[in-house]
Amino acid sequence: MSNPAPLVDPFQRAISYLRVSVTDRCDFRCVYCMSENMTFLPKKELLTLEELDRMCSAFVRLGVSKLRITGGEPLVRREIMTFFRSMSRHLDSGALEELTLTTNGSQLSRFADDLFAAGVRRVNVSLDTLDEDKFARVTRWGRLPQVLKGIDAAQAAGLRVKINVVALKGFNEEELFSLADWCASRDMDLTFIEVMPMGDLGGEDRVGQYWSLDDLQAQLASRFTLTDLPERTGGPARYVRVEETGQKIGLITPLTHNFCESCNRVRLTCTGELFMCLGQEDNADLRSALRGSEADAPLEEAIRRAISLKPKGHDFDYSRQKADGQVSRHMSHTGG
Numbered sequence: 001m002s003n004p005a006p007l008v009d010p011f012q013r014a015i016s017y018l019r020v021s022v023t024d025r026c027d028f029r030c031v032y033c034m035s036e037n038m039t040f041l042p043k044k045e046l047l048t049l050e051e052l053d054r055m056c057s058a059f060v061r062l063g064v065s066k067l068r069i070t071g072g073e074p075l076v077r078r079e080i081m082t083f084f085r086s087m088s089r090h091l092d093s094g095a096l097e098e099l100t101l102t103t104n105g106s107q108l109s110r111f112a113d114d115l116f117a118a119g120v121r122r123v124n125v126s127l128d129t130l131d132e133d134k135f136a137r138v139t140r141w142g143r144l145p146q147v148l149k150g151i152d153a154a155q156a157a158g159l160r161v162k163i164n165v166v167a168l169k170g171f172n173e174e175e176l177f178s179l180a181d182w183c184a185s186r187d188m189d190l191t192f193i194e195v196m197p198m199g200d201l202g203g204e205d206r207v208g209q210y211w212s213l214d215d216l217q218a219q220l221a222s223r224f225t226l227t228d229l230p231e232r233t234g235g236p237a238r239y240v241r242v243e244e245t246g247q248k249i250g251l252i253t254p255l256t257h258n259f260c261e262s263c264n265r266v267r268l269t270c271t272g273e274l275f276m277c278l279g280q281e282d283n284a285d286l287r288s289a290l291r292g293s294e295a296d297a298p299l300e301e302a303i304r305r306a307i308s309l310k311p312k313g314h315d316f317d318y319s320r321q322k323a324d325g326q327v328s329r330h331m332s333h334t335g336g
């Protein structure tokens, strides 16, 4: 089979990274992500596991080399290991460089070994606090010991773990150093994320929650010598090295620093919509193209059309003390 032309958007950005939300459901209800009473999509709206496979395989044929599985909570989707196992054929063929996932960690003790066997080598685990009560408050339904057990299982299985922390003003500010020390002591990478204005959460105060990572970095710098690292991954993260410990800390700052010029990624929802930009409403319906024909050519054509519409960037802006550029969907829908 001849190699098809790679995916390049109108701003000459090569698209090599697909994030796939495999479910909008979750066993937690994090306050910045979901409301307590979420209405989830009817099952028939979801792509089946076979359809997800066909969809992801089409992207891999078109040059996507990195696949991140997310949600909702990806590990609560029934039979999700069948999907991971089937995607591993693209790792075996060399077409895919990396298969990875973002998880809340609640199901990792069940699945860590299976994930490793399917070729997964790294997982991102979201964890905003090491205090059991605060954890219960921020996730509403989560239990910290279960997640810590999951992280133990992941490391025991040989998975490299990165901890993602949403920086929340007045919530985990005082845990900055304890989180950094904990990650360093367990040889885990650490990334902080600025809270983004996604979805209507029934009166949650976005501006009040917002803790600028410039402030966070200044606090880190009060104790450590930080060196900016040139390394970029095509996404919103930038990295600093803590000279005293060698630890690398990521900062995802969509609000204070624009990252769009190097964006290499698109996001597929569990219903087969492709979001070309996390911060814009524009999307393309790939499910119709997929269900409309057993041949893959119309789907590949629809993917190319969608990529040709990828916008230049997002419009999030808190500078006027309100959540400008807010998008109406929840993070769990697009996949964070």
Ligand code: SAM
Pocket: 026, 032, 033, 070, 071, 072, 073, 074, 102, 103, 104, 124, 125, 126, 164, 166, 193, 194, 195, 196, 197, 198, 331, 332, 335, 336
């Ligand atoms: N359930 C999995 C988890 O929590 O890791 C995967 C999906 S979750 C939507 C992906 C990431 O998005 C998590 O790290 C979460 O903390 C982050 N997230 C959710 N809502 C957010 C928001 N409004 N602003 C910034 N990050 C958010």
Ligand code: SF4
Pocket: 026, 027, 028, 029, 030, 033, 034, 071, 072, 073, 104, 126, 332
């Ligand atoms: Fe669930 Fe992840 Fe959203 Fe928390 S951030 S509610 S764990 S999808």
